[in-house]
Every structure is written in C-alpha cells, then in structure tokens.
Amino acid sequence: MKFDWDYFWQSLFTPSESFLNGLALTIVISIAAMALALILGLLIALMGRSRFVPLRIFASLYIWIIRGTPLLVQLVIIYTGFAAANLFRFEDLTLGLRLEDVTVGILIKGAVQAAIVALMLNESAYISEIVRGGLESIEKGQTEAALSLGMTPLASMRWIIVPQAIRVMVPPLGNSFNGLMKSTSILSIIGVAEMFQVGSSMSAATFKVFEIYIVVALYYLLLTTVWTIIQTFIENWLNAKAGLPKAESVWKRLFGFRSKRDRVAPKSPIADLEGVAA
Template identity: 75%
Template sequence: MKFDWPYFWESLLSPSPQFLSGLALTVIISVVAMALALLLGLVIALMGRSRFLPFQLFASLYIWVIRGTPLLVQLVIIYTGFAAAGIFRFEDTDVLGSLIKGAVQAAIIGLMLNESAYISEIVRSGLESVDRGQNEAALSLGMTPMHSMRKIIVPQAIRIMVPPLGNSFNGLMKSTSILSIIGVSEMFQVGSTMSAATFKVFEIYIVVALYYLLLTTVWTFIQTAIENTLNVRAGLPRAEPVFKRLFGIRSRKQATPAPAIALQPADAA
C-alpha cells in the first residue's frame, strides 16, 4: 500500500468541515470538563482536609474508586450502564439554542469525575505546601479560617499547583480520543469515520496525531505564560522556555558548594 502524499497534505492543511467540527468539539469538551473538574477537585480536597470524619471518608473513598478504575470503564458505566439499569439516561438537551447530545453530556461528566480525583490530590498537596505558621499568624490577627484561606494560603498555593494542573489538562485533551466508545463525534471519531470511508488509514491517523500535537503545543505556550506571570508577581525566576519544555531540555544549574563548617575548640580537641 502506497502512502498518498497529496491526500495527506490536503487533509492536514485543508481539513474538511466535519474534521474541524470534531476538533472544536474536542477543545470544548476538554475546557468544560477541566473547569468543572477544578471545582469538584477543590471541594473533594477541602472535604479531605475537613475535621468532619464522614467528609474525610467520602473524599478518600471517592479518590480510591475513581483513580483505581479505568476512564474507559467509567464512561461506559455512566453512559450505557446507568441507562441499562434504569438509573439515569442522558438525553439530548437544548441549551441557549444549541443542541447538546446525551453522549457529549456523559463525556463531560465522565472526564470531570475522573480528572477531579487527581486534581483534588494536586490541590491538597498545594495547600499543604504552604507553611502552617502563616495560617496560624493570620488567625491570630483576627482573620477567619475562610478569609485566611482565600487571602493567605490559596494565592501562594496556586503558583505551586499550576504546573501539575497544566499537565493534567494536557492529559485530559488526549484522553478525549477514547470518547468515541460512547459515540461522541470528537476529532478521533471523525478521523476513524474518514479512514473507513477512504481506506486512507495511515494518512488520516497521522493527521489526527498532528492535530493533537498542535493542541498540546498551544497549551504548553499558554501554561508557560501563566507560570511566568505568577512567578513575576512572586519575584521568582521565569519558567523554562517553551522550546526546552517541548523537547525535554532542562538547564543544568551548577550545584552550590556546601559551606565549610568551622571546628569549635571542643571539636578540634
């Protein structure tokens, strides 16, 4: 089988309206699911830090179940399993004049639930990285726990959380490729349909891969800009340049020699 270069370049540089629609749906699902996952992940993280034991148990159970089961299985249970069991069925819904298919709703919910379990751990680690003495000092000055969290703890924790959260969003975008299992016409599903109709399997899937690469590369630029903004506000060095991140290049910082320890008279003896 010969590689069809003209078809490849045409598909890459002049994609069909169906392919562009799948690309747009991929971006929309990724952004909406990530936004909802951030909110739910924050709630789960705060429940895990709560002094109320049932909240702690629920957060631990939620993270254990979600992180311990595959996303593919979760999607099938949410979309197909619940409907088969008569628990809940996702129906096509009109929102502000736009028809949102049931499969798209299930995809957003599934990605949100899956990603929130990981985000909750990122948020928890970020909050715990801030020295507790700062919270105690804020409370001693008369701040409420909520005010201290919002004004003192969260602004410092956000800078620490941005890199792992950005990586999570990167992974979420790539995870949308499995949404075809529940019939979502995202970019991978459209590519699969095109390859089946034209028998240009290799050409189409390379185009799909390159567009996923484009999405993740664009996000890398955005993430780097966000990190640089936060670092500048905190008076810290700028993040690694984008091209170094893309190609896995890291600057090698020279290790600072440990200061010599002067011997005390007692030690010298």
C-alpha cells in the same frame, strides 16, 4: 499500498468541515470538563481536610474508587450502565433563547453530556490530590498567624494560603489538562463525534488509514503544544508576581533547546562564601 502524500497534505492543511467540527468539539469538551473538575476537585480536597470524619471518609473513598478504575469503564457505566439499569439517561439538551416563534440555541447531545461528566469525575480525583499537595506545601505557621490576626479560617484560606499554593499547583494542573485533552480520544466508544471519531469515519470511507491517523496525531500534538506554551506563560507570570525567576523557556520544555537564560548557571552559595572569605 503506497502512502498517499497528496491526500495527507490535503487532509492536514485543508481539513474537511466535519473534521474541524470534531476538533472544535474536542476543545470544548476538554475545557468544560477541566473547568468543572477544578471546582469539584477543590471541594473534594477541602472535604479531605475537614474536621468532620464523614466528609473525610467520603473524600477518601471517592479518590480511591475513581483513581482505581479505568476512565473507559467509568464512561461506559455513566452513559450506558445507568441507562440500562433505568437509573438515569442522558437526553439531548438545547440551551438557548426563544425569540417569538424561533428558538435559537445550542444542541448538546446526551453522549457529549455523559463525556463531560465522566471526564470531570475522573479528573477531579487527581486534581483533589494536586490541590491537597499544594495546600500542604504552605507552612502551617502562616495559617496560625492569619488566625491570630482575627481572620476566619475561610478568609485565611482565601487570602493567604490559596494565592501561594496556586503557583505550586499550576504545573501539575497543566499536565492534567494535557492528559485530559488526549483522553477525549476514547469518547468515540459512546459515539461522541470528536476528532478521533471523525478521523476513524474518514479512514473507513477512504481506506486511507495511515494517512488519516497521522493527521489526527499531528492535530493532537498541535493542541498539546499550544497548551504547553500557554502553561509556560502562566507559570512565568505567577513567578514574576512572586518575585521568583522565570520557569524554563518554551524551547527547552518542548524541544530541549536552552536559551541564554537557561544556560546561565545558578549562582553557587559556596562561591559567595569564598568571595566573602577573600
């Protein structure tokens, strides 16, 4: 069987409406799950740093269980298991406004809701560890100094610790979001019509398996590449605000190419000492 180049280029540059809808759903689910995971992950991290033992135990158990079980298993339990046990069932939900006799809104299917919840819970466990590491990277003396000036623990966290820790947390958080976007491909197991599911349906209908899955892979690559560029700009912006050198360039991060800035060797402190001695 020959590779159908005409079908490949057509699917790549003029994708069908269903494929574009799957691409859009992949992006929406990724952003929604990541936003919720950031909030929950921050709460879990703060609970792990709490003075109250029950909160610390809960945070530790949560991280242990979520990180110790596969995302696919969690997804099936949340969507299928809970419904089979009559504990909870995700029903289709319509968000919108009712204008006279017409309702204008967005239909969110139950499978999409379960997908967002599962991704949020799974990602929040990893984010909580990222947040914990970022907060612990700040010297404790800064918290003590803030408290000695009359600031409350919450205020010192809000105005002193978190702004500095964000710069440390951005790179691993960006990598987590990259991984989350790729993890959406397993949502097809519960019938979510994201990009991979649409691609699978297209390959089954046309028998163009190799062509379709390469197109799907390239679109995932496009999504992660765009996010890598955005992440690089965010890191450079935070470094500029802190008066630090820029992070590595986009070209180096993506392809290993070094710009002139990357090729400039850092100034050695030994050279400085030799200059002083001379």
